[in-house]
Amino acid sequence: MEMFVLAIIVFIAAHIGSPSSGISRFPEKLTKELYVNLITDAFETRWKAFGASTENLRTMHNVAIPGLILTKPTIVARGGLEVLGVPVVHLRDDRSVEIKFLAFLEKVRALVDMPRPSSQEEIRRFLGMTTYYSRFLPNLSSITYPLRQLLRKDSKFYWSAACESAFIRLKNELSSDRTLIPYDPSMPLLLACDASPVGISGVLSHMINGVEKPIAFASRSLTPSEQNYSQLDREALAIVFAVDHFFNYLYGRHFKLCTDNKPLTRIFHQHSKIPPMTSSRLLRYATFLSAFDYEVVFKDGESNVNADCFSRAPVNQRSSSGDISINDEVQDVCMNSINQISTEILNSDSIRKETVADVELMDIKAKIETDPELALEYTLDNGILFKGQRVIVPKILRNAVLQELHRTHIGISKMKQLARRYVYWKGIDNDIEHLSRSCEPCAKMKSSPPKAQVHPWDEPQNNWDRIHIDYAGPFQGFWFLIVMDSKSRWAEIKICRTAPTSTSTIEMLSEIFSVHGYPYVMVSDNASIFVSDQFQTFCSAKGIFQKLIAPGHPATNGLAERNVYTLKSRLKAMSEDPAPMQSKIREILFRYRMTPLANNSTPAENYLGRKVRCELDALRPLKHSKNLVYDFHARQLSVGDRVQARYFQRNSNLWKFGSVVRKLGRLHYLIRLDEQPNGVVKRHINQLRRTDVNRKSVTFNDNVEAPDNHPPTTPQGRLYEDVEFYPTHHQPQRNPDNGDNSSLQNQPVVSNQPLQPELRRSGRVRSAPNYLRDYVTS
Template sequence: MVKDGYITKVNQPTEWVSSMVAAVRNGKIRICIDPSDLNKVIKREHYPMRTIEEVVSAIPGAKVFSVLDAKSGFLQIELDEASSFLTTFNTPIGRFRWLRLPFGLKCAPEIFQRIMDEMLEGISGAISVMDDILIAAPSVPEHDEILRKVIQRATSYNLSLNFDKCHVKQSSVPYVGHLITADGLKADPAKIEAVKSMPTPRDKDGVRRFLGFVTYLSKFLPNLSEVDAPLRQLLKTDVEFAWQPAQQQAFDTLKDMCTESPVLQFFDPSKSVEIFCDASSNGLGAVLLQDSHPIAFSSRSLTDTETRYAQIEKEMLSIVHACVKFHNYIFGNHVTIYNDHKPLEDIFRKPLLSTPMRIQRMRLRLQWYDLTVKYRRGKDMELPDTLSRAQLPVNKPEMEGLECVSMLHFVSVSEQKYSELQNCTREELSCLQRIIRQGWPDHRHDLPNELQPYWDSRSQLVVSDGVVYKGLRIVVPPSMQAHMLKLIHQSHLGIVKSKQRAREVLYWPGMSSVIEQMVKNCGKCADFQNKLPRQPLRPTETPSFPFEEVASDLFEFEGTHYILLVDYYSKFIEVDTLKNLHCRSIIEKLKAQFSRHGIPVILRTDNGPQYAAEEFKVFCQSYGITHRTSSPHTPHSNGEAERAVQTVKKLWAKASDKHLALLDYRTTPLDSVGFSPAQLLMGRRPRNSLPTARLLLAPAAYDPIKVKQRLDRSKCIQKFYYDHKRASGPRAELKPGDEVRMQPHPGSNRWSPGVVVRSHDAPRSYIVESGNKEYRRNVQHLRKSTPDANDSRHRLINDHWAELMEPVSAEEPEPVEHTNSQQESAPVPQTAKGMTSTGQYITRLGRVVKPPDRLSL
């Protein structure tokens, strides 16, 4: 397409980027875009579209006709540069923009019609409606002269024609859904074939449906009660069904009446357009109406593969069938489509890529049309319902290539695991699969109890290759949920990140609450909870793009020194090993990181000797970096790096694979933005250990302005609640028997399980039992827990989920010796402030300060 001049590469930033969708049509792959967001702001030209009556009145006395078809009509129109950049779309190999007018833009039909009219201006006997050019003349010589002028004009405009679809020198030609002849305008037999070829009813239900079809049109049918009397006679309870000549005559007469004037009318582009469509178990039916008058009918049977579609897919297919069949009427016009499947309303409100793959392809086929889909009760859909149950044989499906190959090719999982998923789904979710294929009931209470939790997600559930999907997310059978929980929590991420990580690719009812409870009850996570907040929050200014501002810090883990770099924008963390703590080593590591991601504008660090060295100052100046350090003795001023160090240390302390833990963090969406650090930095989701649809791994653009707004909003909300909690007074009082986690030493990173025995006489102080010993602790160092998190048996279960990681040992605190409350609260004898009678210095937190050992010289 680049070679043929249809698209070109885009390297500079653009205001609009649409999603790319690949479709297969006529055995060829076509590249399309989803411009739904762009269409909301495009202003249409509102160029007038011709009616068939205007076409006929422009060719009086014509007897010889030709119809020429413009090949790939829209793609023959070049875009100016400004418009071209609006059509930028994302692909796995970068961004491209259209150089020609693509399908899907709501302004495209008017633009194309205007250009076609300009091309044919001044040629009498030649007229166009969209990409069909009609040539009409009273005689062959005059016709040939007009044809020659049209071809010359098309050549000058570089308009290519599709000769396979052209009709030349005919006495009658099909045109815009009608038949133009020397005798005048006639109805196209194709638009009434669905009614004319309707089979004879075989039982009373068939008669009842046909009479419902006729009754809907009764206001246009004179003497209806007399004509349909033989058919109504068959519906009596005491009359046996017997199809006689009288019934056949009434049946044929009614079909003729429904397909002739005054019932059937000519199409008028100036009037609003409505389509009623429906799908039965074996067929599709549709009718085009204006002012309640039928314009055209259509029906067809389902293929063997289509009969196995879920009901929502059949109903969507009926919309596709109707739009393709009535293309000549609705292309370029807004059309309201009525269907009796309510979930379709929600489907059309969702982004294209969030819907199931088969429905995605159907919606992609509908991008040519300006549609509004509305729900209508089934009992008010007599016309399409009757047509769908008395369908014509299918000649060629509207959608080719919908029969997807094994979904294993689209899911990042081994063949063995996918086979296990199929087997478990078949055994445990067979009832759900049946409901999805047959259609959902009208009310939630009509479902079996075990399926009611799926009710709110019914519009997104489909079955493909033996697996149930909610959009692109796999619906996990009950027996596999425990294994998925293990994978979700394998790196012991927190509640929010664990839920975000799971929601990207997995689904089952109540999944979020189960994950939340699992993390709360995880003993290992309870051991490494964050410290309680102590200082007011002072948010930093959010950068405008990745790696504009970064922070760095040094830390030690298991005897090895590391340097950490974190991006303020994406929260992406880089960690490198240090052989020594020399300034030169740190500079070399930072140079390597900057070579991968670019040189930042601002670098924040603490006041460590390596960062305060003259050599580091020269390095920053040579690289054009503004170096900002935190205030002395206030490492929290470099909070982004401090938090990143805490995150890495905790992940590594709990995880068996350091690299996998970092990968899980980088690929887990940030709560405030909805994108993971890797997505914000790289524009894609790196593959991790969770089974993920391949479409989710493809590069995808995001709006940096919206990301910055969300980050700013998140910081404001965070500061509000953070400061609000500090100003809200003391925390809730603990009661005897409450399960808690306590810090063995103030400032410790590990929290030990305990139980509140009683409150101490001092305010906010409690006696806590832990490990058969009692301790006195301030409420600042106590955190409420759950019995399961403190239960050693539950800790073993969580350790098994974490693949039996070795627990990190912690120094055991010294217990508080006491025999009664008086002794417990008795003051320690002191000779001076903070000094005991034995000469020991005691801090206000109760820690004994050991004097330094001095060298005697």
């Protein structure tokens, strides 16, 4: 009958998180009592499963076991019973205690199950790891002596019992509490990762006073497909594996992530964007790591020997992990890209076969193994190269891929968009463009090319250097020849009732040119009127360079075309106006020339250099400009001077006496004739001469009747024919310097009231010498 002992396990580390704990994935959530009860319940449950009675259990107290103190009952059984990874305590027949599996825990399984070295290189790696933790291992030199003997040049590699004993003892030391430290949420975490061609590994440690103290080790071997990864992808896979394996320790905690691959420090940097050409596998790895709070740290290979040893001596993985799921996802994406372009000729097998035969692709496969920068862009999956999620097609299959992309005769842009989802090779865009342009059915169905950017005409140096002409019509029974000046936008329009010909066009243009002169350049369309020999001869004879626009492209002559549209719109709006067409055109031209353009100046101002007055200018008061005359010398008269004025009567020139009553400007005067005392006449200085003859006094007899044949007289009985009456109280106020512009020259004004005598200043009169009487002196 088997003998059993009941005891409870208490750890030397004195808390639940010790390396010997089989429940270290959630130590911070359990107390000692809960852990003890859990272990006890598990043993009792397993014991009852054997059909035995708990009464047959034997209690042992304070049995010394390395790493353990048995103080209370726990269940042990012959044959190595395991519960929650706790080592089985086996009771021998001689009642001695044997520990069959020391610290056989999941967290150190990578170390416990590490295969023995089979070459000097493997021994060097194992000894390198033990040296890395040498400060925690007493008598390390003595223990490693048998292994170091195998590294001698003259010794033959032979794995002896002493070597096996040293190897097991070193593993036991590394997995003991002298080396390992319990997980502490308050201490900083460090995760070291590495990858080799056969495996990947990770070491989780605490940093205590700058010293790296390990918590747990993890490793696994690579699958056949993973062994085909580039070194960059394997290093990235090691990071994802280690983070996923220690998920319960790392999630929600800040930790340092150490790798000996420098490109990965840029790709997985916590504050950097992923390079745009990163492969799909690395993109998914980076997406997975984005959920963690970490800091990427580069660690050279010589300082990363602990993780390197586990990656080169990995253990077989017992269960699926997150990194394998990500790899399966990437493989599904890659296979989906292949399936999208698969035909009878194109499939994964043919692509894999032709990839091996393609020299260019094999060169890329060789380079990504050694060039980390190149490995950022390319992914190798099942012997097929990918760039991102796009299959790199071997050269011999590229024509078939192009035909598949162009099966429904889609355009160049759509072919490129489709290709950028599935396939890639160097120069694929040029091959797509060449295939699409050489396809005859596509060429017959092509639409017009996109319009080029509008190129404005160069502005001429002077007005009328270049003109644009065009015909509008027939419209409302007329044809309209429109001529536009390119610089000033001055417009000329000529009307004809019949269909225009080259002869009539030349006549109308000649009429316009007689006013404005001949231009240097004349722009027109390709109408037969403008391309006839007669018209071209006319242009050549007048020195006019004729520019014809491209047929069917009226935008080149847009200045004339736009005004054709404007003219038709104006005439259509004025269709109810009964005015003749010539009047309408004249009014349209007048309004157009006086209306400001976009530059806030009118065509008239641009062309004539002055403002054109219109009806709206009558709203402003009229202002006369002064005539500035310099060095002006002429005879001057004063008001009251006696003069003889030329008098016109029945085609005879007479001189009559009178007096100056007003001066108009510099040369004109108002004269009251002696014979017409109630009226005045306007005369130029050239029609006046000074005299000293005084006015005669004449009396009239009111009782004498005039004869019947006597001509009409004034109210005072005097004859008048050339008399102009200017009453002083009705005379408008004029500027005396503007006498030449006065409107009183030809309009007689009759006054019913006698003129008031003008007051003269008394005093001694000073007069100039007689020979200067007819001149102005200063």
